[in-house]
Amino acid sequence: MKEIATFGAGCFWGVESAFRKVKGVISTRVGYTGGHFENPTYEDVCSHKTGHAEAVEITYDPSIISYEELLDIFWKIHDPTTLNRQGWDVGTQYRSAIFYHNDEQKVAALASKEKMEKSGIHKRDIITEIIPTTTFYQAEEYHQQYNEKNKHRYLFI
Numbered sequence: 001m002k003e004i005a006t007f008g009a010g011c012f013w014g015v016e017s018a019f020r021k022v023k024g025v026i027s028t029r030v031g032y033t034g035g036h037f038e039n040p041t042y043e044d045v046c047s048h049k050t051g052h053a054e055a056v057e058i059t060y061d062p063s064i065i066s067y068e069e070l071l072d073i074f075w076k077i078h079d080p081t082t083l084n085r086q087g088w089d090v091g092t093q094y095r096s097a098i099f100y101h102n103d104e105q106k107v108a109a110l111a112s113k114e115k116m117e118k119s120g121i122h123k124r125d126i127i128t129e130i131i132p133t134t135t136f137y138q139a140e141e142y143h144q145q146y147n148e149k150n151k152h153r154y155l156f157i
Contacts, residue, residue, distance in 0.1 A: 002026055003062050005070050005105070006033060006133050008053035008097035009078035010086025016056045017147040018077045024065030028145075029057050031138040033099055034129075040137055045093050054093045057136050067105055071112040074098065080116070081124035096126075099133035106130065 009015045012030035020028050032040050035052030045052045060070065078086055080096045098113075100106040109130045117126050138144075 001062065002059050003067070004101055005058045005060060005067055006055050006099035006101070006136060007058070007070075007074050008034065008055040008095055008099070008129075009074060009080075010054070010094045010096075011089050012054040012056050012139065012143065013147055015077065016145065019056060019058050019070075019073065020145070020148075022060075022065060022070075022073060024061050024063075024069075026059045026061055028059070029138055030143050031055060031057060031136050032093075033057075033134050033136045034097060034131065035134070038135075038137075042140055042143065046091065048092055052093060052137075053095050053097050054139075055097070055099060055136070067108050068112065071098070071109060075112070075116050079122075080126045080128040081122050083127050096128040098128060098130045100130065101133050106132075 016028045016030050019025050032045050032052035033055045035050040037044060037050035040050045040052055044050050078096060084092045084095050086094050098109040100109055113126060113128060113130060
């Protein structure tokens with residue numbers, strides 16, 4: 001059995017790389033979701049006119065890792081308090097977002113966000129969107145598993 005989770009947490013290169021190392025993750029692919037433009041390219045998304053976020057679609061085995069555990073990783077690998085930016089990357093495509101696929105994921109994501117807010121880990125408000133998934137458009141091949149293909153990796157915090 002396998003399920004899908006989709007997260008936006010800044011540049012998808014580092015986010016994908018982090019999730020690919022997790023036991024129970026079967027596969028990942030990077031792409032664009034949450035926008036209003038069909039079949040966007042990287043250049044389209046970077047124009048800030050499509051509304052898409054750079055995102056990672058994760059196929060995972062829930063008998064090995066739960067959606068809640070994936071959410072825990074999501075919160076740890078980026079700063080959910082910065083609006084439309086992660087580190088040096090600035091723009092709406094770098095927003096923090098959880099794209100849920102069903103009601104169970106929505107409930108889990110909302111509970112996870114509330115838990116994170118109450119933890120006091122972050123001194124600023126968490127601005128992560130929790131919204132239904134829309135069509136996921138796979139990014140260009142050169143973006144897939146970028147860190148594994150390139151010696152001079154994108155530095156991921």
